[in-house]
Amino acid sequence: MxxxxxxTSSLVAVENPARPRRAFRLTNLLPRIGFAIYLxxxxxPIYWLINMSLRSNEExxxxxxxxxxxxxxxxxxxxFNDPTWVHAFMVSLxxxxxxxxxxxxxxxxxxxxxNRYHFIGDKYLFFWLLSNLMAPAAVYAMPxxxxxxxxxxxxxxxxxxxxxxxxxxxVAVWILEGFVAGVPRxxxxxxxxxxxxxxxxxxxxxxxxxxxxxxxTAFFCFMFSWVEQLLATTLTATDALxxxxxMTRSYSVAxxxxxxxxxxxxxxxxxxxxxxxxxxxxxxxxxxxxxx
Amino acid sequence: xxxxxxxxxxxxxxxxxLLGPSGCGKTTLLNIISGLIFPSQGRVLFDxxxxxxxxxxxxxxxxxxxxxxxxxxxxxxxxxxFPLKNxxxxxxxxxxxxxxxxxxxxxTNDLSRRARALTVEAKQKVSLGRGLVRADVAAMLFDEPLxxxxxxxxxxxxxxxxxxxxxxxxxxxxxxxDQVEALTFADEVVVxxxxxxxxxxxxxxxxxxxxxxxxxxxxxxxxxxLIAAKVSDHVAHVSGHDIELGAxxxxxxxxxxxxxxxxxxxxxxxxxxxxxxxxxxxxxxxxRLARVALGPHEIFANVPEGVxxxxxxxxxxxxQDRLFVYVDDELVLGDxx
Amino acid sequence: MxxxxxxxxxxxxxxxxxLVLFSALLPMMTVVNYSVQDSLGQNQFFWNGxxxxxxxxxxxxxxxxxxxxxxxxxxxxxxxxxxxEVPLGIAIALCLPRGGWxxxxxxxxxxxxxxxxxxVIGTMWQIFSRADIGLFGAALTGLGLHYNVTQNAISxxxxxxxxxxxxxxxxxxxxxxxxxxxxxxxxxxxxxxxxASRWATFINIxxxxxxxxxxxxxxxxxxxxxxxxxxxxxxxxxxxxxxxxFLSIDLVKIALGQVDLGPAAAMSLVYNLITLTICWxxxxxxxxxxxxxxx
Numbered sequence: 001m002x003x004x005x006x007x008t009s010s011l012v013a014v015e016n017p018a019r020p021r022r023a024f025r026l027t028n029l030l031p032r033i034g035f036a037i038y039l040x041x042x043x044x045p046i047y048w049l050i051n052m053s054l055r056s057n058e059e060x061x062x063x064x065x066x067x068x069x070x071x072x073x074x075x076x077x078x079x080f081n082d083p084t085w086v087h088a089f090m091v092s093l094x095x096x097x098x099x100x101x102x103x104x105x106x107x108x109x110x111x112x113x114x115n116r117y118h119f120i121g122d123k124y125l126f127f128w129l130l131s132n133l134m135a136p137a138a139v140y141a142m143p144x145x146x147x148x149x150x151x152x153x154x155x156x157x158x159x160x161x162x163x164x165x166x167x168x169x170x171v172a173v174w175i176l177e178g179f180v181a182g183v184p185r186x187x188x189x190x191x192x193x194x195x196x197x198x199x200x201x202x203x204x205x206x207x208x209x210x211x212x213x214x215x216x217t218a219f220f221c222f223m224f225s226w227v228e229q230l231l232a233t234t235l236t237a238t239d240a241l242x243x244x245x246x247m248t249r250s251y252s253v254a255x256x257x258x259x260x261x262x263x264x265x266x267x268x269x270x271x272x273x274x275x276x277x278x279x280x281x282x283x284x285x286x287x288x289x290x291x292x
Numbered sequence: 293x294x295x296x297x298x299x300x301x302x303x304x305x306x307x308x309x310l311l312g313p314s315g316c317g318k319t320t321l322l323n324i325i326s327g328l329i330f331p332s333q334g335r336v337l338f339d340x341x342x343x344x345x346x347x348x349x350x351x352x353x354x355x356x357x358x359x360x361x362x363x364x365x366x367x368x369x370x371x372x373x374f375p376l377k378n379x380x381x382x383x384x385x386x387x388x389x390x391x392x393x394x395x396x397x398x399x400t401n402d403l404s405r406r407a408r409a410l411t412v413e414a415k416q417k418v419s420l421g422r423g424l425v426r427a428d429v430a431a432m433l434f435d436e437p438l439x440x441x442x443x444x445x446x447x448x449x450x451x452x453x454x455x456x457x458x459x460x461x462x463x464x465x466x467x468x469x470d471q472v473e474a475l476t477f478a479d480e481v482v483v484x485x486x487x488x489x490x491x492x493x494x495x496x497x498x499x500x501x502x503x504x505x506x507x508x509x510x511x512x513x514x515x516x517x518l519i520a521a522k523v524s525d526h527v528a529h530v531s532g533h534d535i536e537l538g539a540x541x542x543x544x545x546x547x548x549x550x551x552x553x554x555x556x557x558x559x560x561x562x563x564x565x566x567x568x569x570x571x572x573x574x575x576x577x578x579x580r581l582a583r584v585a586l587g588p589h590e591i592f593a594n595v596p597e598g599v600x601x602x603x604x605x606x607x608x609x610x611x612q613d614r615l616f617v618y619v620d621d622e623l624v625l626g627d628x629x
Numbered sequence: 630m631x632x633x634x635x636x637x638x639x640x641x642x643x644x645x646x647x648l649v650l651f652s653a654l655l656p657m658m659t660v661v662n663y664s665v666q667d668s669l670g671q672n673q674f675f676w677n678g679x680x681x682x683x684x685x686x687x688x689x690x691x692x693x694x695x696x697x698x699x700x701x702x703x704x705x706x707x708x709x710x711x712x713x714e715v716p717l718g719i720a721i722a723l724c725l726p727r728g729g730w731x732x733x734x735x736x737x738x739x740x741x742x743x744x745x746x747x748x749v750i751g752t753m754w755q756i757f758s759r760a761d762i763g764l765f766g767a768a769l770t771g772l773g774l775h776y777n778v779t780q781n782a783i784s785x786x787x788x789x790x791x792x793x794x795x796x797x798x799x800x801x802x803x804x805x806x807x808x809x810x811x812x813x814x815x816x817x818x819x820x821x822x823x824x825a826s827r828w829a830t831f832i833n834i835x836x837x838x839x840x841x842x843x844x845x846x847x848x849x850x851x852x853x854x855x856x857x858x859x860x861x862x863x864x865x866x867x868x869x870x871x872x873x874x875f876l877s878i879d880l881v882k883i884a885l886g887q888v889d890l891g892p893a894a895a896m897s898l899v900y901n902l903i904t905l906t907i908c909w910x911x912x913x914x915x916x917x918x919x920x921x922x923x924x
Contacts, residue, residue, distance in 0.1 A: 035724040038717075042742060045795065048764055049753045060762050106644040113641035118632040125642065131908045132653050136856040138877035139897040142884040143656030166652035169645055229748045230858055234885075244748040258756060265749040272744025273737070280733040328818050349824040357815040363833045374833075378824040422823060 046269070052262035060258050075263035085264070088243040091157055092226070093271060095242075098161040099168055100221040104214060106165075107172030108207065114173065115180040116188070129170040137230045140166065148235055159235040160242070164225045171224060172217050179213025215282030222275050243268060295320060296488035297334070302431070307457055307464040309478035311471060313510070317487040318467045319435055325465065326355050326433050338430060352430040354423025358439045360415030362407045362422075369394070369403040372421045379426070393425045396459060397452065413441050413449055424456065434466040438473065450477060471511050475499075483507050499554070500614070503623040508552050508616075514581075516554050519589045522547040523617060526626070531587025533566050538612040539626030550618045555581065555592035557614035561599060565607035573601060584608060657901070664894035681895035692892050696899075699876045706786075706875065707854040710793045714850060715843070717794070718801025723831070725806050736806075739799045751863025754792050758864070778865060782872035785865045789873055792860050797853065801846050808842030809835060841918050848911040852904060876900055 052060060054071040079085045113119070114126055140163075148159040183206065191201040207214065229244040236242060247264050295317050302308060310318035323329040325336060327348035336344045343351050354375075363371055372390045381389075394400045397417045402410060407418055416437060423432055434453075438446050454477065457464055468474050474481050475495040483490045483498065483506070490504040502508035508516030521528040521535075523544050528535045528551050535551070560570075560582050568584040573595060580595040584606065593608055595601060617624050667677040687693040721739075726732060745753070758778050760766040769776040776784050812835065820830045858877035861867065867874035867882070874882075880900065884893035 031720075031724045035721060038721055039738065042739070042795070042799075044764070045753050045757050046741065046745075048757050052756055052762070064762060064764075064767050066764075102648075106648055109641035110645040113638035116632065117635040117638035119634065119636045119638045119642075122638075125646070127909070127912055129645070129649060130912065131905050132649055134852040134856070134904045134908050135653065136858075136877055136880075136900055136904060138856065138858055138880045138884075139660070139901050140653075140656055141881060142890075142893065142897075143659050145885075146659055147656050162648075163652065165648050169648055169652075173645060223744055227744070227746045229746055230881075244746060247748060247752065258762065261752050262756065265745075265752055268746050268749050269741070269744065273741065276737050276740055276744060280737050326822070328821075348818070348821045353822070355818065355822055357819065359813075359815070361815050361819040364837045365833060374825070375823040378826070378829065419819075422819075 049262050049265050052259055053266050055259055057257060057259050075260050076267070078260065079263055079267065084241075084246055085243070088241050088246040089267070091236075091240050092232070092242040095157040095161040095164070095232075095240075096222055096225045098157065099164045099225045100218055102161065103165060103168040103172040103221045104176075104218055107169055107176050107217070108214075109202070110173050111176035111180050112202070112206070114177050116185070126173075129173055133167050133170045133174070135166060137228065141230060141234045144231060145234055154235060155237045155239050157240050160232050160240065163231045163235055164228060167228075168221045168224055171220055175217045175220060176210070176213055179210045179216075182213075183209050212282045215279045219275060219279045219282075223272065226272060294487050295324075295331075298489050300482070300489070300492065302463055302465065304430075304463050305461045306479045307454075307466065307477055309474035309481045310465065310467045310484060311469070311474040311481050311510075312484035313469055315486075316484040318482075318484050320487075321484070322355075322433050322435055322465065322467050325431070326353050327351050328355075352426075352428050353433055354426065354429045354431075355433040355435065356416070356419050356423060356437045358436045360412060360419050360440070362415050362418050364406075364408045366407055367404050368399055368407050368410070368418055371407050371418050372399075372403075372425050375422055375426050389425055389427070393421045396424070396456060397421050413445050416441060416449065417452065420453075420456070424460065424462075429462065431463040431465060434464065436468055437466075438468075438470075446473075453477065471513075475511070483510065501623075502552070502616070505550060505552060505618045505621045508554070508618075512554055512556075514555060514592050516552045517558070517591045517593075518550050518552045518618070519586070519591070521549055521551045523549045523551070528617070531589065533586065535566065535610065535615070536612065537615060537617065537626065539628050541617055541624060541626040544617075544619055544624070548619070549624070550621075551615060552618055553610050553615045555594055557611040558591070558593040559599075559609055560584065560593045560595045560601060561607045561609065562601055563607045565609035567605055568608045570601055570604055570606050582606070657898075660894045660897050662894075663890045664898050667891050677891060681891045682899070685892065685895050685899060692896075695879060696876075696896060698871070699874060699879045700903075702874070703855055703857075703876045706790070706793075706857070707851050710790055710797075710854050711847060711850060713790070713794050714798045714801055715847065718798045718846070719805050719839075719843075721798070722802045722805035722809060723835075725802075727810065736803070739802055741799075742796050743799050745796075747859035748863055750792065750796055751860045754788065754860070755864050758788050780869055782869055785869060785873050788864065789861050792864065793854060793857070796860070797850060800850065804842050804846040804849075805839060808839045812838050841915065844911060844915055844918065848908070851907065855904060855907075 051066070051068060053075060054068040054073070055065075056070070056072065056074070059065075059069065114122060144159075144163050145154075148154045148163070153159040153162070187205070187209070188201070191205055196205065229242065232242040233245045236245065243264060247261060298321065310321060312318050320329065324331050327343070327346060327350075331344065334344070335342055338351065363374065366374065369390055372393060373386050376386045376389060390403070391400070394403055397420065399414070399417060399421060402414065407415065410418065420432075420437075423429060438449060441449055450473065453464075453466075456462075466474070466477055468477075475498075478495065480492060480494055481498055482492045483504070485506050491498065491502065491507050493501075493503075498507060498511050502511065502516060505516075505518055509518060519530055521530045523529075523537070523541050524547050525542060526537045526540045528537055528549070529547075530551070537551075541549070560568075566586065568586045568591065570582060570584050571590075572583040574581045574583070582593050582595050582601070584591050584593060586608070591608065617626065664681055665677055665679070666674040667680070668674050684690045684692050685696050688697045725735060742750070754765075757763040757765045758776075760770045760776065766776060766778075775781060778785050778788050816834050816838075817830070820834055825833070856877055857875055858881065861873045861875060862878055865873045867878045880893065880896055883889055883896065
C-alpha cells in the first residue's frame with residue numbers, strides 16, 4: 001500500500017451540501033410514473049365533480065364530456081343565496097369548530113397526565129378511550145337520539161358537537177400524548193425549580209412547546225368531525241340541519257339535481273382543503289418530530 | 293456548512309482524530325471523505341485516484357455512527373455477512389471472513405443471536421465489524437462512536453479499537469468532541485473550529501506547543517492560561533508586572549498580544565517570581581492545582597510537591613520555553629536571542 | 630422509564646372521562662336496557678333475558694341469518710380492502726420525497742380524499758360510476774364489461790372496494806410516511822456503505838422500523854371498514870338486494886326503520902363487543918412490540 005492513501009485537497013463545502021445524485025435508471029423512473037398515475041387517479045373523481053358542478057342538468061344528461069361546454073356558476077350562486085343551504089353550511093362549520101375546541105382543550109391536560117404520571121387504572125383507561133375511537137357510529141345512532149332528546153338538546157348544534165366528542169376526544173388524547181412524550185421531563189422540573197405554578201407552566205411554557213402537536217390534533221379533530229354525517233343527521237331535524245341532510249333533499253320533478261349536488265359537494269371540500277393548507281407545515285414537522 | 297480550504301494527506305495505517313466543539317465542521321469533513329456529502333469545490337483522492345464524485349458504495353471506506361446501526365431482523369453473523377453478500381462474495385469465503393472478524397471483536401459466541409438483543413456496546417461492535425469485514429476497506433471512519441456507550445464501558449471499546457487498529461493496519465479517522473478520546477486514540481489530532489483546521493499535530497505536540505489559542509484552551513484540563521498583555525520586545529507587561537519572554541518580538545502591532553502558558557509549566561512558591569493572590573488550592577491527588585489572581589486575571593498553576601503555601605500571596609514562576617505569544621489567536625514565533 | 634405515581638393526575642383526566650362517559654357509557658346503558666327487554670307496544674316492557682342474543686347468534690333464525698351474513702360480508706370486505714390498501718399505501722409513501730418544498734403541497738393533495746364528507750364521497754362516486762353521466766361507468770361499459778352498480782352485485786362490490794381504496798389509502802400513506810421520516814439518516818447511510826440494494830434496504834431497514842406504525846394503520850383501517858356506513862348507503866343503498874348490506878347499514882335499518890328495539894340493541898352490543906375485542910388484540914400486539922424494542 002502506498003504511503004499516501006487519502007488526500008483531501010482544497011476542500012470547500014457550502015451551505016446545503018449536495019446529496020449524491022441517483023443514477024438515472026429506469027428503476028428510478030418507474031416509481032415516479034406509478035406515483036404520477038396514483039395522483040391522477042386520486043384527482044379524477046374530484047375533477048369530475050367540479051366538472052359536473054359547472055354544467056347544467058340538461059347538458060349533463062344529454063352528453064358525456066370531459067369539460068363543461070358552457071361553464072356556469074349558476075348552481076353556486078343558487079347555494080349562496082338560498083337560506084337553507086347557507087344555514088346548513090354555517091351549522092356544520094359551527095359544530096365542527098365547537099367540537100374541535102372542546103376536544104383539544106379537554107385532551108391537553110389528559111394527554112399530559114397519561115404521559116407524565118402513573119395512576120391507578122391508567123392503562124385500562126387509555127385502552128377504553130382508544131376503543132371509543134373504534135365505536136361504530138351506527139351503534140350509537142339510536143341511543144344518542146334518545147339521550148339528546150331526553151336532555152332537550154335534540155336538533156341543536158351542541159348535540160352534534162358533543163356527540164362527536166365520542167371519537168374526537170380519544171383521537172386528541174392519543175395524538176397529543178405522542179407529542180407530550182417528545183418534550184423532555186427536565187423542562188417540567190426546571191419550571192418547578194424556577195417557581196412556576198403548574199397552570200402557569202402548562203399554559204405559558206408547555207403548550208407552546210407542543211404547538212405543532214396541537215396543530216396536528218386540531219386538524220384531525222376538524223377532519224373527523226367535518227366528515228361524519230350519520231350522527232349529524234340523526235341528531236338533527238330542522239333547526240340544526242347539516243349540509244348532508246340538505247343534500248339528500250336535492251330532488252326535483254325532473255329527477256336528481258346532479259349539478260346542484262355536485263356544486264354543494266365541491267363547496268364542502270373547501271373548508272377541509274383550507275384547514276390542511278394552513279396546517280401543512282405543522283403536519284410535516286409534526287410527522288418528523290412526534291409519534292403519530 | 294461552510295469549510296475553509298483544507299489540504300491534508302492522511303496516511304495509511306495511522307489513526308487520526310478530528311477534534312473540536314459542536315458545529316466546527318468535523319462531521320462535515322468526515323462525510324465528504326466517506327462520500328455522503330459532495331463538496332462544492334475541491335477533490336478527494338484515494339491513492340491518487342479522484343473519488344470526489346464517486347458515491348459511498350464505490351469508495352473503499354466504512355463508517356461507524358453515533359449510535360449502533362444494525363439490521364434488527366438479522367443475527368449477528370448475518371449482520372457481519374451482509375456487506376459481503378451484497379458484493380457477491382462466495383459463501384465459504386464469507387463464512388471464514390465473518391469468523392475472523394468476530395474473533396477479533398470477541399463476538400464469536402454471539403454469532404447466532406439476534407442482533408437487537410445485544411447490549412449497546414456489543415451492537416456498536418457489530419457496527420464496527422460490518423466495516424472491518426470487507427478486506428478492501430482502506431479507511432475506517434468513526435463519527436463519535438462512543439456517544440451512547442456507558443461511561444464505565446468506554447475504555448473497553450476504546451482499547452478494542454486500538455487493538456483492531458494494530459491488527460489490521462488500517463487508516464482510521466475518528467471524530468469526537470472529547471479531548472480525552474482524541475488524545476488517547478490518535479497518532480495525530482486535527483483540531484477544528486468554525487470550519488477551519490487550527491492545528492494538525494501529535495497529542496504531545498498539541499500539549500507542548502499549541503499553535504492557536506483555541507487549541508491551548510481546549511486541550512488540557514484545565515486548559516492553557518491565556519492573558520492579555522502588552523508585549524514590547526522581550527518583555528510582556530501584565531497588570532503592572534513584567535514577565536520575561538524567551539525570545540524577542542519586535543513586530544507586534546501596538547504590542548497587543550495574548551501570552552499563554554499551561555498550568556503544568558507554571559509553578560507556585562511561597563515567594564519569588566511574580567507576586568499573585570492565592571484564591572484556592574485544590575488537592576487532586578496526583579497534583580495540587582492552585583487558582584491564583586494576577587490583578588484581574590485568573591491563573592491556574594501547579595503547586596510542586598513538598599511546597600506549602602501559607603498565606604494569601606505567593607510567587608508564580610513560568611517556564612520560559614513554554615511561554616508563548618499569540619497575536620490574533622495565532623502563535624507568533626519570536627527571534628531567539 | 631420511571632413515572633411518578635400520582636393519583637391526583639385523575640383530576641387532569643377528569644374532563645375527558647366525564648365527556649366520554651357521557652358520550653359512550655350512558656347511551657350504552659340504554660342499549661343494554663333494551664337488549665334484555667321486549668315490548669308489547671305502548672312503552673310497556675318486560676324482561677326477556679338473553680333471548681335476543683340467542684336468536685342473534687343462531688344462524689337458523691331470521692335475524693341470526695341476517696346477522697351472520699352481514700358479518701361475513703363485512704369481514705371479507707375488510708380483508709379485501711386491506712390487502713389492496715396497505716401495499717399500495719406503503720409503495721406510494723416510499724415515493725414521497727424525504728424533504729424539500731414539494732412535501733407540503735404533495736401531502737395536501739394526497740390527504741384530499743380524507744377531507745371530503747362521507748356523504749359527498751358517496752354522491753361523487755354515485756355520479757362517477759353511472760354509465761350515462763360518469764367517467765368511470767362510461768369507461769367500463771365502453772370496454773364491454775357488464776358494469777351496473779344498481780343491478781349487478783359484483784359491480785356494486787367492486788365499486789365499494791374501489792371507493793374505499795380511493796378514500797382511505799391516503800391514511801396509510803400519511804402514517805407510513807411519518808414512520809419513514811422517523812428513521813434516522815444514519816441507517817440509510819450505513820445501507821449505502823454496505824452496498825445494499827433498494828429492495829434490501831426496504832426489507833431490512835424500513836419495514837422493521839415501520840412495524841408499529843403499520844399495526845396502528847391496519848387497526849384503524851380494519852375498524853373503519855368494519856364500521857362502514859355512509860358511502861355504500863349513498864351509492865348502493867345496501868343493494869342490489871342485500872349484496873352490500875354491511876353490519877352498520879343493517880343495524881341502522883333495524884333500529885331506526887322498524888320498531889324492533891330489542892334485536893337492534895342486542896346486535897349493537899354484539900357488534901360493539903366484536904370491535905372491542907379486535908381493538909384489544911391490536912393493543913396487546915402494540916404493547917408487545919414496544920416491550921420487545923426495549924428488551
